[in-house]
Amino acid sequence: MNATHATIRQIAGLYGFDVVGVSSGAPLEDALEPLRAWCDQGYEGEMGYLSRDPPQRADARTLLKQVRSVISLAVNYWHPAPPFEAEARYGRVARYAWGRDYHDVLLPRLEALGKALADALPGASRSRAACDHSPFLERAAAVRAGLGFFGKNTCLLMPRKGSWWFLGEVLLDVELPPTEPVRTDHCGTCTDCLTACPTEAFVEPFVLDARRCISYLTIELKGPIPHEHRAGLGPWIFGCDVCQDVCPFNRFAQQAPWPELAPEQGVGPRLDLLEVLALKDDAAFAARFQDTPLLRPGRRGLLRNAAVVARNVEATAAVPLLERLAREDPEPLIRGHALWALAGLDxxxxxxxxxxxxxDDDPFVREEAGAVL
Ligand code: B12
Ligand code: SF4
Ligand code: SF4
Structure with a gap:
């Protein structure tokens, strides 16, 4: 480790980041073709922002014109959970969403770290922080900075630390020596994630058809969940962890140190479906899920998911609520999914x-009703 890296690590450590890598601010040339090919296949589904301008997403100058270096940082979010018991009543939440919304937690710290580094490193004056929402290929940047390698499940995997890590970046306008990349293909012959995926979302190793991924279907998709994927959701009401749970690199996961990401700070590992289905309006929904990632799909998206999961886990106690939703909810998306759920329950x-x-006034609801009759 050279002196500059030691300084960066020491300052990053003061802000709670203990995994740090440095790479150049040059465009991520190696990542551009895979991204283009992915978009050409339409795998991004409704996430049109991903295919709008691939060269821009591969170029840190989109975020900071004067960028010369990208510092990639990783934050552990793993917490242990009791084995999930559906008990015909609960939906499962992906681990990344158990605590407070990570964007709100990471970004202020990344911004403060950026300022501290710009002050401390000779020649640096400007910084820019990024995490998730920014148009930038964070995993490709992390690979280039030597944090880890792409797993066949497309996650950034660290040899002794696994993949339960958020990524974030600090961009700086000073040229810094890069850290060494991890070059070996560490997945070897393992294919556990590819075969375990409940919705068969991997087209081939390293390539995910996001349109089939439960994370996309339950969080990003605005409209109806396609019939062919509803049963595949199983108990997952928000996100999915299957392709990481089965990964042997995650066997040695350690408890996350940041208190804001602890399950007690947010919704934790499971949601009571009856409670979710009883949320009357957007205000009740916002009050229940404020400061958590579950706000993202809105009430209409989360109740849609809850209806599908209710049928999948045979939550017969939800029938009266589902009947009311099917008849009275102002949102056609919820009325239609409630009908589908009822068809499997009663x-x-x-x-x-x-x-x-x-x-019904709405064609989607009429279609779902027709399928029931
Ligand atoms: C869109 C998105 C999604 C989409 C699409 C996911 C995907 N695989 O593309 C959906 C909604 C499905 C999703 C799901 C999840 N996501 Co997401 N997502 C993103 C986002 C915003 C953009 C990713 C992107 O650009 N995808 C397009 C593809 C083409 O790009 P890529 O994944 O980087 O793919 C590269 C590789 O495939 C590589 N490549 C291609 N071929 C080959 C071949 C070889 C041999 C190699 C080595 C590499 C390689 O080149 C590509 C271009 O760089 C990033 C944040 C960001 N700004 O980067 C978070 C991010 C990737 N997501 C994250 C998380 C936590 C998740 C979930 C775990 C959440 C959950 N539990 O539900 C799941 C994991 C699902 C999975 N297996 O990927 C983390 C991942 C952290 C990590 N350790 O990897 C990120 C980085 C957010 C963050 N800041 O922490 N996500
Ligand atoms: S997150 Fe779940 S649905 Fe998505 S690729 Fe992984 S296992 Fe499949
Ligand atoms: S489960 Fe196996 S193939 Fe998949 S990412 Fe982990 S090591 Fe690689």
Whole structure:
């Protein structure tokens, strides 16, 4: 480790970041072709921002015109959980979303770190922090900075630390010596993540069709969950961890040190489906999920997911709520998914609701009612 890296690590450590790598601010040339090929196949689905301008996403100058170096940082978010028991009542939440919203937690610290580094490093004057939402290929940058390698599940994997890590960056306008990349393909012959994916979202190793991924279907997708994927969601109401849970590199995960990311600071590992389905309006929803990543899909998205999971985990206690939602909810997306859920839980209730809904104003709801009848 040279003296500059030692200084950066020491300052980053003061802000709680203990995994740090440095790479040049030059465009991520190696990542551009895979990104283009991915977009050409339409794998980004409704996330149109990903395909709008691939060269821009591969270029840190999009974020800071004068960038000369990119500092990649990783933050552990792993917490242990009791084995998940559906108990015909609960939906599962992906681990990254158990605590407070990581964007709100990471960004202020990254910004403060950027200022501290710009003050401390000779020649530096400008900094810019980024985390997730910025148009930048964070995993490719982390690979170039030597933090780890791409797993076949497309996650950034660290040889002795696994993949339960958020990524963030600090961009600086000074040229710094890069840290060494990890070059070996550490997955070897393992294919555990590829075969475990409940919705068969991997087209091939290292390539994910996001349109099939539960994370996309439950968080990013605005409209109906396609029928062919509903059962595949299983108990997952928000995000999915299967392709990381099975990864042998994650066997030695250590408890996350940042208190804000602890399950007690947010919703934790599971949600009571009855409680979610009873959230009456957007205000009740916002009050329940404020400061957590679950705000993202909104009430309409989360209740849509809850209805699908209710059927998947056989939550028969949810039938009265689902019947009410199918008849009365102002949101067609929720009415339609509630009908689908009822059809798997209670034939009579489903038929009653569908009789009413077959003259619904909304074509999607009429279609779901038709499928029930
Ligand atoms: C869009 C997005 C999604 C989409 C698409 C995911 C995907 N695989 O592309 C969806 C909604 C499905 C998603 C899901 C998840 N996401 Co997400 N997501 C993003 C986001 C915003 C952009 C990713 C992107 O550009 N995708 C397009 C593809 C083409 O780019 P890429 O994944 O970087 O792919 C590169 C490699 O495939 C590589 N490549 C291609 N071929 C080959 C071949 C070889 C041999 C090699 C080595 C490399 C390689 O080149 C590509 C271009 O760089 C990033 C944040 C960011 N700004 O980067 C977070 C991010 C990737 N997500 C993150 C997380 C935590 C998740 C979830 C775990 C959340 C969850 N539990 O539900 C899941 C994981 C699913 C999975 N297996 O990837 C973290 C990942 C951290 C990590 N350790 O990897 C990120 C970095 C956010 C953050 N700041 O922490 N996500
Ligand atoms: S997050 Fe779940 S659905 Fe998405 S690729 Fe991984 S295992 Fe498949
Ligand atoms: S499960 Fe196996 S193939 Fe998948 S990322 Fe982990 S080591 Fe690689």
């Amino acid at each position: 034939d009579d209730a489903a038929r009653r609701a569908a009789e009413v809904s077959r003259t």
